[in-house]
Amino acid sequence: MGAVHSSSLALSTDPRFVPVTSTLPPCVSKVSKSKSNSSLFGRTRREDKILGPPVSIFTSTVAQNSIFSESLPLKCARFEMGTKNDEVAGKPTLGFVEIDQDLVDKMVYDALVWSSLHGLVVGDRNVKISGKVPGVGLVHAPFALLPISFPESHFREACELAPIFNELVDRVSLDGKFLQYSLSRTKKVDAFTSRLLDIHSKMMESNKKYEIRLGLHRSDYMLDEQTKSLLQIELNTISSSFPGLSCLVSELHRSLLNHYGETLGLDPRRIPANAAVSRYAEALAKAWIEFNNPKAAVLVVVQMEERNMYDQHWLCSVLRERHNVRSIRKTLAEIDAEAKLQPDGTLLVGGVPVAVIYFRAGYTPNDYPSESEWRARLLMEESAAIKCPSISYHLAGTKKIQQELAKPNVLERFLDNKEDIAKVRKCFAGLWSLEDPDIIGKAIESPELFVMKPQREGGGNNIYDGNVRETLLRLQREGTEEDAAYILMQRIFPTISPTTLIRDGICYKDHAVSELGVYGAYLRNKENLIVNEQCGYLMRTKTSSSNEGGVAAGFAVLDSLYLT
Template sequence: MAQKAMQINSVEDVTKSVKIPILESCIELPIEEETLIELTQKAKDWAIMHGAGMRSKTNFSSDSLNFAPFILTPCSFPRKQFEKALKIQTVLNELTHSIAHDEEFLKKTLAETIKVDEFTGNLYKIYEKILSEGISQDTISVGILRSDYLAQSFEDNNIKQVEINTVASSFGGISTYMKPLQSYVLAELGAYDKLVNLPENNALFGICNAMIKAWEIYGNDEAVILFIIEDISYNICDQRFHEFEIRQMNPKIKVIRKTLTQIYNQSKLGPNKELIVGGHHISVVYFRAGYEPGHYPSQNEWDARLLIERSKAIKCPTIYYHLAGTKKVQQALSEPGMVERFIKDPATVAEVRNIFTGLYPLDDTNEGNAAYVLAMQDPERFVLKPQREGGGNNVYGLDIPDALKKMSKTERKAWILMDRILPPISKGYMIRPGGPIPPPIVDLVSELGIFGAIIGDAKSIKINYMAGHMFRTKISTANEGGVAAGLGALDSPYMVD
């Protein structure tokens, strides 16, 4: 810990000694105003007419869509780092699969967190019940993962992992349409020569293919795939694209959508632990909800989750995959010797460690107390992260001391501390519903997400592949960048050398 602090004293020191670079833009900016206004309207219409949309949170209607926020022309991203992220995804898939099936590691890592974080504790109670009833060695799990990265500008733009998502890894559907949208925009500007630098993205196919393979493994042509959804699905296009793609790829497969509340009221287990929902035999359960406390308004929803876990349906994710994606597991994995627990090849271990940034516990140990002191003294160097998914949960910079002061040493166990990543800046136009016309040029930073799909049991892995990518961009001064949370915009990467 002390050595890390000596290397980088503060974000302020970094920005003084290393100027945050501005990446080369794919086109010359600014765009002439008349052209920009016309092009913005065309791009909005393209997005809506091709389904790159979301339901409005302020004026919700199930009968209408807004276009999803997007960047007009693609933001740049270092080609070598993009290729590195693609290449390492199958390793991360297998690593996560191994963690999910390591009972001893999960128990030890989460032992203190579950005492103070009620939500993670409730997930763990289900895990314990499933363990006590006996997880079969041949129980198939499906992992549809997304590993998120920022380029660290003061380390030659080397990618650093922000987190890995093991549940409800979103925007595989809409992201597939970002390259065509921005290719259209570039063509309208006459920048045909730039199109070669926009990488292909088959995330929708890659994700749906994993669910279809799981359906085939289950082996019942009459069974259906179940999507677990929120009470209100604002990100409806992203979810529906998966449903429609599955039917197109295999017309035999039906998808049904249910909330956890509906599961509680409509579901039962058959004589051989078949999951029966409203008369449908379920082969695969794909969670697009269930990752935050608000999805469990009563004990009924927790009982529904337990019923699903007890069933023989193939889960995406299982409860143990869900736990493998917690921030505490991410932090524990960064400790010396932990990656080596799961990966034996030294070269591969080095590749994995190269994408890690500094991650520290905040518990009442020597290391946790040292991290607490550093966070209080130099908060702008860090991000404070709880055990949550879905965006909008982290604490940044100067807000960290007040947040920590309100926590007891026991409560701190529910959080981890992460070194803040300072990505390079791009310039461009962010197009949002109700945004200014013409849009202004703004400073932007981008986050790359790589999807992975893995299917297997405790003994072996049957399928493992990289499944596509997501690229989202936010105003450079914004802390959070979630599109569904209303803080970022969809994009596709423009490769620069």
């Protein structure tokens, strides 16, 4: 394709790793050196949560930062060293094995152009200023070349769950005592959750009413290969990311299949429509209308540096262009410095009243380096603005609450419809507190079947395999309350598929696992339910590549679905 020449570069004799540098001659010569310690966004974000530590055959030094909310070292998928890759899994048409290299090169080139023209971009982690100043240091967001095949029935299942989870979060949020009680042991050992609970307590004491409630959630799932069941990884009730870029990746894949689908035997219509960004914007706009102040704006709470800013800007752009609602971006520290509460509870930022506070920061302890940020969080919670999320919504999304809800007869306290309860229960993986001696025994015996998850958000701290056993034994020995900082979760073994992934303009062929996120929007006022819907989806695909040194350089990319 034009000035881009082809040249093949053999990096490894390991058949699992097939680097493809043909479209991009000068960029990176070795995967091992290709920023192996960095991730998509180089920060610990909710959406960029941890991979397991280096315990698999793809020994990893990189597991810290990834766009994956969750995953397992690739070992988990029972991918064996000797297995012939191409037979492992996945629809062959979407894999890389049988697609002609020239065709791949053309598609990669077209995809890179498409991304540049259509705003599928992030800040380049190699350009320092790219997380602060828009318009500079741009690079295409990492993406999979083709959508990942996914059973239509499971996709529907996930979509149908969205409004149920929306409702569940709302009901749980109203039961302050349940939240406080469930998190009481966690509070003792986790300072971050403790501070959130303090704010929550204050709100309960002041008897604060949350009459207009807005939730923009994302529930993340993996498909367990063995049981063929859709299992929930986590429910994000704060800062659900990628509503903007996920739509674009679906469009990118549709565009590629429009042009190459016939050759590939793939039908672009099998990529489901993805309206995440417009639905999220619509929900924000409807909340803004409920607030009923034409001069008010949406306050977007952001991190100091945000290389994923264009995802956020897409949402704000739709909000403004389509709904004529303007937004203001501020960090927690800026809000502490600039925001004021009027006697009637109106939050003013730079003199502008705030209708809705939309958090794209504040979910990790890192976002609160000083008391200033906590003051800002409290001030916002005390204000009359609609919080997305409120402190209760935020707490309802914690892992501990996820685990509590999985206990027998707990869902029944919050949901009325038996079918809904059954659907939710079906997607729960095994979830246990460390107060259960039976399960502790099982996990020590077969640690490979469990993941230990710390309550603390923004992670990199999930514990796998031998470390599960070690940690559990240590906690038993020490007998402190540190056990309350963890939950145990059934380990999910997702399908591994051969995938073509593009990052920094470089094309990699590797095996990868995928995680599906389904967006949900919920809005109600005192009298009525206004919005309760599934909004779209996010597919993320994560690879792990070994090199000569045996050190893995795993990274995650944005993807979409091909329904099968």
